[in-house]
Amino acid sequence: MSNASPLLPVLEPEAVAPCCPPLNERPLTADEAERAARMFKALGDPVRLRLFSLVASHEGGEACVCDISDVGVSQPTVSHHLKKLKEAGLLTSERRGTWVYYRVEPSVVAAMGQALISG
Amino acid sequence: MSNASPLLPVLEPEAVAPCCPPLNERPLTADEAERAARMFKALGDPVRLRLFSLVASHEGGEACVCDISDVGVSQPTVSHHLKKLKEAGLLTSERRGTWVYYRVEPSVVAAMGQALISG
Numbered sequence: 001m002s003n004a005s006p007l008l009p010v011l012e013p014e015a016v017a018p019c020c021p022p023l024n025e026r027p028l029t030a031d032e033a034e035r036a037a038r039m040f041k042a043l044g045d046p047v048r049l050r051l052f053s054l055v056a057s058h059e060g061g062e063a064c065v066c067d068i069s070d071v072g073v074s075q076p077t078v079s080h081h082l083k084k085l086k087e088a089g090l091l092t093s094e095r096r097g098t099w100v101y102y103r104v105e106p107s108v109v110a111a112m113g114q115a116l117i118s119g
Numbered sequence: 120m121s122n123a124s125p126l127l128p129v130l131e132p133e134a135v136a137p138c139c140p141p142l143n144e145r146p147l148t149a150d151e152a153e154r155a156a157r158m159f160k161a162l163g164d165p166v167r168l169r170l171f172s173l174v175a176s177h178e179g180g181e182a183c184v185c186d187i188s189d190v191g192v193s194q195p196t197v198s199h200h201l202k203k204l205k206e207a208g209l210l211t212s213e214r215r216g217t218w219v220y221y222r223v224e225p226s227v228v229a230a231m232g233q234a235l236i237s238g
Binding site for chain 1 (some may be wrong): 155163165171191
């Protein structure tokens with residue numbers, strides 16, 4: 001008998017197909033649209049988009065809430081938005097000591113871009 | 120005296136800078152984020168994203184409401200979403216006879232993609 005558990009989480013399906021086909025290739029199916037719209041929506045808020053660009057352009061390619069002070073919203077709001085970006089697959093996070101560090105998930109973001117450009 | 124009116128609308132500033140700088144170049148300013156977020160938000164709805172891909176992939180690169188029948192929403196809802204995409208700068212429209220035809224504004228869409236890919 002194998003010890004492998006069928007309950008192990010599937011390894012990041014996003015890594016295989018991070019976004020969607022080129023948007024001008026054919027009409028998206030309802031499922032594809034549902035998934036891709038979630039990613040675009042994550043960038044569809046001005047504060048969240050600023051935070052995303054802040055993380056993406058930060059030294060070392062990562063940032064924590066402690067690095068973010070000038071977007072005009074409270075630290076809990078910053079944390080909330082970063083969590084949303086993570087849930088959408090655009091950021092990953094890692095706790096180190098007191099702080100959670102966020103970095104861009106390049107494959108997902110590039111796939112979104114590609115869908116628009118090939119589109 | 121010149122006849123040139125200072126009240127003439129500025130010619131499509133979007134044509135010059137359709138979206139935003141690469142998102143990993145530097146943190147977006149509040150104004151840049153406000154503007155770019157509007158574009159991403161337009162694609163952040165599943166029905167709207169399907170309609171966008173439908174127009175983008177339609178024969179001849181354009182579609183009217185009359186071409187759209189299988190996204191599961193009423194014709195007025197389709198029209199409403201297409202209008203939103205147009206307001207965000209992602210589609211242009213032209214009335215021909217009974218119908219308004221929509222087509223993708225490639226410079227704007229490509230600039231969004233580029234911001235993600237350079238980012």
